[in-house]
């Protein structure tokens with residue numbers, strides 16, 4: 001099948017490469033010439049485990065081409081819209097400028113029988129509106145909504161082997177045809193018995209924001225328990241283990257610490273609240289404001305804890321921050337809790353040096369005022385405190401004795417409850433973490 005993918009960011013680049021891997025002939029389009037140049041050279045424009053290898057594989061088949069020219073989509077029958085929907089500058093709502101522009105760019109090139117497929121995360125009601133634009137431009141083309149659930153760091157696996165596939169389609173023959181086209185696109189994962197849910201547009205749109213809201217709520221729930229553990233002298237990691245054994249609760253996404261960041265969970269719950277407000281249903285998701293607040297309080301608490309262990313002020317102190325990306329195995333620093341904490345400590349007068357295996361370049365672009373150091377040993381040398389804020393494997397596996405010989409003071413703050421506390425304490429470190437004594 002001939003497919004186009006509009007938008008080649010964290011979602012679209014992986015989707016385009018994966019569709020080519022599934023045997024389709026794919027053209028990817030992005031307005032960012034740097035991303036297109038990297039992909040044309042067979043390189044991923046960002047760090048995502050397995051993507052370079054996948055690009056090399058599909059590059060050899062010739063099934064993936066990329067372009068900055070919107071006209072390159074002509075000839076494809078299925079067009080995936082994968083552009084960004086960031087938080088608007090002046091409100092909590094999603095900025096739909098890019099989605100609208102991407103669909104408008106497609107309209108003059110649509111042929112009868114083409115299917116436009118939205119994958120970006122959008123406020124409920126968007127698909128219906130865009131379907132109207134498609135119908136007006138090409139009455140024999142249709143639109144479907146096919147939300148994406150991939151996680152950064154696992155994006156290739158999640159795309160090739162998703163845990164479910166959701167189609168939002170119109171009623172009647174157009175919907176049936178859309179389902180058949182999408183079944184052809186996803187023939188390989190469907191052959192693996194991946195559950196497939198066919199729904200109307202609003203349900204498909206809501207599935208996506210409901211899933212992210214649930215995940216954010218689960219994280220904030222355990223972080224609320226961490227707040228209580230702190231005042232009651234309890235241990236949130238043991239609490240999470242204990243409640244997680246209840247299969248109805250489950251241990252996954254109960255890791256307390258600095259909370260959620262990234263280009264999706266924070267902006268998606270805010271956009272959901274904004275859209276619910278427009279629909280007059282604010283009370284239904286009012287709890288998400290608390291989820292957001294709990295999440296933000298963790299970042300403030302981390303700064304407070306660092307201030308506390310450093311004797312009441314961080315001014316003039318040397319702080320080593322390990323981690324800049326919003327999660328391990330990603331170079332994405334959008335709304336990164338680690339980077340925000342580093343920036344706040346810097347603003348409070350600390351000399352902050354940040355290291356990260358992959359995200360230094362992106363972090364520097366957002367916070368040029370901080371010092372960055374690729375070498376971990378140099379980062380921690382003479383530090384008064386070491387803060388582990390993103391749980392990359394190389395940080396989790398640090399030898400506390402070796403690191404202890406480099407620092408000025410053996411003080412470690414475990415922002416992700418990721419270190420072996422006993423080992424660090426045995427090496428003479430003052431160990432502090434969120435939600436634990």
Ligand SMILES: NC(=O)C1=CN([C@@H]2O[C@H](COP(=O)(O)OP(=O)(O)OC[C@H]3O[C@@H](n4cnc5c(N)ncnc54)[C@H](O)[C@@H]3O)[C@@H](O)[C@H]2O)C=CC1
Nearest residue numbers: 007008009010011030031032083084085098102120121148
């Ligand atoms: N990053 C993730 O893990 C996931 C993201 N999503 C959703 O997917 C959407 C995209 O997210 P990301 O890939 O993270 O964003 P991103 O910012 O990494 O990528 C968006 C890309 O779209 C391009 N673009 C903007 N306007 C364009 C146009 N008119 N024509 C062609 N390209 C255009 C940009 O240059 C950029 O490369 C968002 O709605 C997000 O919520 C959904 C699931 C997972």
Ligand SMILES: O=C(O)[C@H]1O[C@H](OP(=O)(O)OP(=O)(O)OC[C@H]2O[C@@H](n3ccc(=O)[nH]c3=O)[C@H](O)[C@@H]2O)[C@H](O)[C@@H](O)[C@@H]1O
Nearest residue numbers: 148149150151152219253254255259260261262264326327
């Ligand atoms: O819509 C999206 O873009 C995606 O958002 C999330 O994926 P992602 O943002 O890549 O990463 P997650 O693994 O969900 O982690 C998000 C944040 O929560 C934090 N987190 C996660 C789990 C946990 O137990 N505790 C915790 O603080 C992570 O450190 C990270 O900052 C969802 O997991 C994906 O299903 C979804 O497709």
